[in-house]
Amino acid sequence: MALSGSFLLIFLLQHLIINLLSVVSPDAFNDTSHFMGTNPLIQFFMQPLLIFGVVIHLIMGMIIEQKNRKARPINYAFNNAKANSSWMSRNMIISGIMIMLFLGLHFYDFWIPEIKTKFIDGDLSGKLNGEDSYRYFTELQHKFGSPVRLGVYCLAFIFLALHLLHGFQSSFQSVGLKNRKYAPTIQKLGNIYAVVIPLGFIFIAIFHFINSSH
């Protein structure tokens, strides 16, 4: 759980950095996107690995949830869990499922069209219908024109933040890297990470929404 989680943590950071390029420079974003989309190492090794990581994280989450439910067959009539633990820590399965649902939309938005263009239509050029420039930035901006999609994305990022608020430091604890000396630092880093990464994505989404509507 922790290992797949940590792997996904790194991926998220990488994803955000590339997306941020779309705000700074559409050209740089296009170049990077094309590189990522056509480099065989990334396409045929990193991408499956990533999908595998997500699936493992999902399956393990489900297994753990199942075991946890079995570990307490009868629940308390009155439970005051908020007195001893955070909502985030107790509801990773909920935030996790919300993120999964979002991933479905996200795949539908980007990944499936991308795979279709590249491997079904066989267009590996990355160019927009015969034009000279890359298509990635335009497509991105186009997608975020929809206020509904923007809303869904923002909501998903809030769940991501909740998931990360617990998940970041939890992964360190699980692999035994947390001790009294480093715990406060890890906690702080985790909080920063959990807020900054989703905020970054939200910022990008809003940025493109505003720009695409003009």
Place this chain on the structure above:
Amino acid sequence: MSKLDSKIPEGPLKDKWTNYKNNINLVNPANKRNIDVIVIGTGLAGGSAAATLAELGYNVKAFCYQDSPRRAHSIAAQGGINAAKNYQGDGDSTHRLFYDTIKGGDYRSREANVYRLAEVSTNIIDQCVAQGVPFARDYGGLLDNRSFGGVLVSRTFYAKGQTGQQLLLGAYSAMNRQIAKGKIQMYNRHEMLDVVVVDGKARGIIARDLVTGEIERHSAHAVVLGTGGYGNVFFLSTNAMGSNVTAAWKAHKKGAFFANPCYTQIHPTCIPVHGTQQSKLTLMSESLRNDGRIWVPGKLEDAKAIRKGTLKATDIKEEDRDYYLERRYPSFGNLVPRDVASRAAKERCDAGFGVVANGTNEGVFLDFASAIQRYGKEEALIKGISNASQKELTALGEKVIETKYGNLFDMYKQITDQNPYKTPMRIYPAVHYTMGGLWVDYNLMTNVEGMYAIGEANFSDHGANRLGASALMQGLADGYFVLPYTIGDYLADDIRTGKISTDSPEFEEAEKKAKGEIDRLINNKGTKTVDYFHKKLGLIMWNKVGMARTAKGLKEAISEIAILRDEFYKDVRVPGEADELNQELEKAGRVADFLELGELFARDALEREESCGGHFREEFKTEDGEALRRDAEFTHVSAWEYTGNPSEAVLHKENLEFENVELKTRSYK
């Protein structure tokens, strides 16, 4: 008198144990596999004995009434464990520990047993450290020591205020290792209801499974009782709620003599009683007396005002305080032995100087203000803070006190809702430990063959008063280092006996009797709860058989207890059934035994016409109120034989011979 043979080995005191060990019979490892031993109780004595016997190869069956052996009441011992390691180089030695214990026990214990205890004390510490017991250490990584009441050296090893817990977890871990190997069969939530004697030898027990209510027979070649003390005869004590005399009392009724039942330790530093619904008393470790100063107001009107709540302790000026221990015992001061400190508190409170409004004024102050200032100054020096303000000094001092006694202070605050850093604690003596118990010889065997008593359950090592941090020492000494040798000497004759059958008429009869007693209680259908009787018994014991006893009061107690016992059997109500988990039934059985023991207890106190250790008779005191021992008449162990009624028990005397110490009047002045 002839009935009691203490079997003390010949030879000079310091060689007795070694010679003994060199000359006993041993059982070869193959034969040990054919021998079963039952151990009742899993505290320090029972737990360590069960583990060690199993290591040696015997088949051990261990029983405890708790849901896990780890919960036995040894766990609550706070302060520490003594050992003559002399790590501090302050002049300690086996002989000095022996001498302190004999003197502390007011010359009423057996020399040879006590010397052996002092001798093996050092092994205990080695053993516990090897087991991973986390004793306190100094910055050099070596073991730390503190000092305790009644001695002039620092020989007490400790693990914060939880020494008993850590030692018990050590013994429990040793048991776990043997349970995992199948060498110990553990019976949790089981209570022994009788011991079965076949042909004059203890051959098994009758036990009740406390969950199902089933009555079970268990046989063995020897039965070891490590069942603790009987302080709960007072209802209110520092013992656990479940601590009881049943096992020892049933053994007594099967022929084992009960020795010195009247020797009870009333611990001076407990939290005073607050009301009639109180269920138990809480001890504040004796180690607090290292830094706390005990006092009461010097003026009666101040004491009254404190009780009324119109005056605060901190308002009383230094010159108006009576630090009565420092006044009466200048050389030991606040560190006098427990019995002395307790009686001194009672004396002040009886005279009207008590500071707690609980009807009987029972309470004195234990004050840390001067220690806080002293440590504050030390810390300021260490930290190089010159011209620290009063407030800073207090803060620094409180920090030191917190590291030393933090958990005790927290506990006090939790119970009383008062902050002991800012206002003195209120304390009062409470029943804590019973030095009396089943009579045993040098082998720790009772006068019933094959029945052993170890730890607090026996009488042998503490005389009339136990020194602080010696109970843990004795429990572990008996269990780890003494019993495993002595029991082998006895079991060597049993290698050809084979399994003991549980179908004998003796088992049959014992089971029938146990069931009969349970049915009697269940079917009684009276009107009053078990607690009602237990509380009444406790009050009789506390008022008439407590810290100061008179012939008149004791006689009254004997007849009152007998009447109460009759009333109990007429009117007690035990709800529920026999064949289910029934905590009221458990309590009822225990209280029934206390109601018999209480009478013998008072009888013993009446018979002992002297004051010694925890036993104080008003008729026998010096002009300035100190205990007056009568060595010519009473240098003996009083061992009582059961004859069908506690008040008709027959007294046997074992004379105590002191060849290595001179009997002196204990003086801590």
Place this chain on the structure above:
Amino acid sequence: MSAAKTLNLTLKVWRQKNGNAKGKLENYPLNDISPDSSFLEMLDILNNGLIEKGESPVSFDHDCREGICGSCSLYINGEPHGPARLVTTCQLHMRSFKDGETIYIEPFRAKAFPVVKDLIVDRSAFDRIQHAGGYISVNTSGNTQDANSIPIEKENADEAFYSAACIGCGACVAACKNASASLFVSAKVSQYALLPQGQVEAKDRVLNMVKQAEKEGFGPCSNTGACEVECPKGISIENIARMNREFLSASISK
């Protein structure tokens, strides 16, 4: 000691005749309780009243009543050992409650802690975890090496003590949404891992104890930290991190 006014309460107590029976919450009004009474003394008063009325008293585990034996359990108003911190139920005093309050009293809930009767649960799973490795293999010979022959850094000795302070009450399991025993197991693993005496068997110990805990039906740890908050002895979840570390390295090398 403080002469505050008394409390009138409504108790909702879990009643269950035995392990196989179905249980339910029963209502019991209880009046005139002194705020200086301990929680268990309050239950004593309830029980004596029930016995006098001819009803069956509430069974609950308790023994030392000074917070060290670990017998008392009770899930009080949604938390193990009630709302106060760093105390066991027996050290909880009625001054922690308000006049007129309704108090829920339930047994610790976990598959590995089946209810025996009313509020009593069977915690022998903890014992079995200890049998799996909660010890150092040393015989009682009387000639083990001198206690001072291995100096132990004070910091480690103190840490080992804090881990060893666990009283085995099971509050960690009760509080954990996963009914995980990680805090309990890790406390024992840590005590020995921090001491040189414990090193020899460290790898087998952590592997066996963790395996046994899983076998008993305790859930996996998801680091909610509830155990640490509710632990009456303040055992830190740093122990869990240490156990995870030990477990990983033992898994790799064994």
